[in-house]
Amino acid sequence: MMSRRSLLSLTALSALAAACSPLGALNGVNRLTPGDGGVKRIVTGAAFGSDARQRLDVWAPENAAANLPVIVFFYGGSWNSGDREGYGFAARALAARGFVVVVPDYRLVPQVRWPAFVQDGAAAIKWVAANIAGHGGDPARIGVMGHSAGAHIALLLSLDRRWGVADxxxxxxxxxxxxxxxxxxxxxxxxxxxxxxxxxxxTQPIHFARPDAPPLLLLHGDEDTTVKPRNSVVLAKAITDLGGRATTTLYPGIGHIGILLALSKPFRGKAPVLTDASNFLLAQLAA
Structure with missing residues (x-):
């Protein structure tokens, strides 16, 4: 039988998933969501710059072999909110699938504006390329993943070579x-x-569509009224029309926050976000 505490936690998460809440509200999800076992945070607050926001955490499977594929996960929050501590649930979920997972913070509005948060994302990836081998990851197998504004950052870094990390x-x-x-x-x-x-x-990832882009998987809920699903559809088409590799999956009945919460244990039955993302990345980052 579900405990009263678990029932209250699930009720709170369900309300969050259904609401048009700011992503900053997700910082409490770690306290409400049962975590994936067999993983651990192996680095806390490593600096990739001089600002207090330029810090990152690294998560990995316990007793993992070396040279695992790497995911750098960028959270969302309208470029003005969020912190890495609130996204341990996503890092644990992905690490349990066999990845070393890096979750960086980045500077936010109003402290900064364009392009500082993209520059921070690039600096974090440069840190990963230089240091992740010492934490069990393979620097030759780096993938990126992001939600909302974090997906915007991740796709700009993947498509626009000017940030110096696309390769x-x-x-x-x-x-x-x-x-x-x-x-x-x-x-x-x-x-x-x-x-x-x-x-x-x-500022628009679609402006940098190119045939030699890394393979893209663009996931979206068909009930997302915050960021319309057409964003994923038109970017994938722009890439494939040029001869590149991009796939779009639209999940029925899923909204803007629900697609992120589907990474957490209580909501994985709502949409196979974790399975689709991890299977894609495992295939693309295969040794």
């Missing part, structure tokens, strides 16, 4: 990401974060 990224998974979303809503989060860019096209 290190061998595959990318986006969860409910904004990839083609101009014009910005006046006064909205995107305008605040990205509106200062000299050329707004530079």
């Amino acid at each position: 290190d990224i061998k595959a990318a998974v986006g969860l409910a990401g904004p990839y083609d979303f101009r014009p910005f809503e006046p006064g909205g989060a995107a305008e605040a974060a990205l509106g200062s860019a000299p050329d707004l096209a530079d």
